Amino acid sequence: MFAVVRTGGKQYRVAAGDKIVVEKLAGEAGDTITLGDVLLAGEGAELKDVAGLTVSAEIVAQAKGEKVIVFKKRRRHNYRRKNGHRQRHTILKIVAIGGEKPKKAAAKKAEPAAAAEA
Template identity: 80%
Template sequence: MFAVVRTGGKQYRVAAGDKIVVEKIDGEAGASVTLGDVLLAGEGSELKPTDGLTVAAEIIAQAKGEKVIVFKKRRRHNYRRKNGHRQNHTILKIVSIGAAEKKAAPKKAAAKKAEGDAPAAAEA
């Protein structure tokens, strides 16, 4: 199964087990990340709905990209400026593509609320 996810203003086609380099995401190496902005998903040539679909990934490393040299020059004016830049990147390993896990906490709260109503009904 594959998915197209959007992160850092770019789109990536991923499958389970892939390694991708994306814009910097907060987290330490070994931490798990959920990419929730899934644009497209499918298996082979068959597309699947993306409602509630998430991509689970693990951070492998935080790294810097290649140095980009910025050189400005205005001829005949003795104007030269040289500057460099290295972009921060995060290397991700895609663990799985699947539905979002729903938390059980709201069910417990509803059960406690039902228990709280029972004694009030018994008193009346």
Template identity: 75%
Template sequence: MFAIVRTGGKQYRVAAGDKIVVEKIAGDAGSTVSLGDVLFAGSGGETQDVSGLTVSAEIIAQAKGEKVIVFKKRRRHNYRRRNGHRQQHTILRITAIGDHKAENEARAEAPAAVEA
């Protein structure tokens, strides 16, 4: 199953178990967040109703992106300005879409069969 969610002004296609990098979301590493702005959901060729559907994700890390150099210059006026910027972002692991969980997480929650 997959879903298209909107966060930070951008749209992402996610499935359970995926890792994505999004604009900064408040929270510490290891905490769980819920992405409620689901635009589309489906499985194979079928679509699913998205009313009330949420995507659960775990914050892996808070990080910074690559440095972008901002350089301004005006010719023949001895004007030069150099500035840098590093965008803050959050790395997420999608744990579940609605009630569909990631396979490795579903296996961990299922009780192990005891052999006699």
């Protein structure tokens, strides 16, 4: 079974056992997280209903990407600036696809009419 999930403003096609590199997520290596924004799910050529579907993943590592060099120059003005940037990202291992989203605990309403009858 596969799913298309959205995290960090990007979309990823994942299946159980896949490793993906996503924008930095909170958590330590070994933690389990749930990706709840599932856009599409299916098995083979058939599509499944995504209502209540979640993707469970384990954080493998928190890492940094390759360095990107930013170089600015203005001709004939002796203006040069060199800067570097390393984007932080999280490496995830997809554990399972499926399951219910955790529902919010509804406040229990006391029924005064039922209590008065007893």
